[in-house]
Amino acid sequence: MSSPERKPLIAGNWKMNGLGASAPEFVRVVGAYMGPLRNSVDLMVFPPATLLTSFATSTRGAGVLVGAQDCHAEPFGPYTGDISAEMIADAGGKAVIVGHSERRACHGETDAQARAKAEAALHAGLIAVICIGETEAERKAGQALEIVRSQLEGSLPDAATPKTVVVAYEPVWAIGTGLTPTIDEVAEIHGFIRGELARRFGDEKAAAFRILYGGSVKPGNAAELLHVADVDGALVGGASLKADDFLAIANAAAG
Numbered sequence: 001m002s003s004p005e006r007k008p009l010i011a012g013n014w015k016m017n018g019l020g021a022s023a024p025e026f027v028r029v030v031g032a033y034m035g036p037l038r039n040s041v042d043l044m045v046f047p048p049a050t051l052l053t054s055f056a057t058s059t060r061g062a063g064v065l066v067g068a069q070d071c072h073a074e075p076f077g078p079y080t081g082d083i084s085a086e087m088i089a090d091a092g093g094k095a096v097i098v099g100h101s102e103r104r105a106c107h108g109e110t111d112a113q114a115r116a117k118a119e120a121a122l123h124a125g126l127i128a129v130i131c132i133g134e135t136e137a138e139r140k141a142g143q144a145l146e147i148v149r150s151q152l153e154g155s156l157p158d159a160a161t162p163k164t165v166v167v168a169y170e171p172v173w174a175i176g177t178g179l180t181p182t183i184d185e186v187a188e189i190h191g192f193i194r195g196e197l198a199r200r201f202g203d204e205k206a207a208a209f210r211i212l213y214g215g216s217v218k219p220g221n222a223a224e225l226l227h228v229a230d231v232d233g234a235l236v237g238g239a240s241l242k243a244d245d246f247l248a249i250a251n252a253a254a255g
């Protein structure tokens, strides 16, 4: 459960999904958000980079923040296929996801790279949503806390502040599988992350960081997950593609 000073944040990661024809689904989210929901929940959507500009345009003045799913650590240069944090900001983006487990697994990204990307994001004036989380094998080996501790330490820039950085705990084995940790497991990890933030940044600053849970969040389990201590919102994959499901999750965070 988010504390009064931490407004819940529901973020939708569309991953490699979405064509121009998906825009009406997003516009429906924006329209619904402009009611009372806006006062109690922050909303972010991370479409594929191809839709960044059109989504940013359609949310103008509505308060939904649009972001990209990755960025390069350099502002420009000979990096075919990559986009920089500056380019994301230039396209109307306000945030970027870094260190997602799919980038770590498919592209071999390290904590140091996630940190460099987060630093680039901050430099460009973007919010960095930094993802961490253990694999199934690591959890079975009793290493979940240690993995989360070292990823957090390695991926978070020293310049991180609660306004510029959001931490997303996404256990890899829960992503896209329909599996979720128990409420006790979520509470343990989120409390542990808060403690690690306090060790590094001090109690007061640590208390203001938002820590999202991600991995198979759906309308049916959102309320339960979002009311766990130190869970300040959700990073939603599959369910963020359907406006009704995404809005139901946002409403669960509000209520």
Ligand SMILES: O=C(CO)COP(=O)(O)O
Binding pocket: 013, 100, 170, 174, 175, 176, 177, 178, 214, 215, 216, 217, 235, 236, 237, 238, 239
């Ligand atoms: O990876 C995720 C969000 O970044 C979670 O994906 P799912 O919600 O589809 O499990």
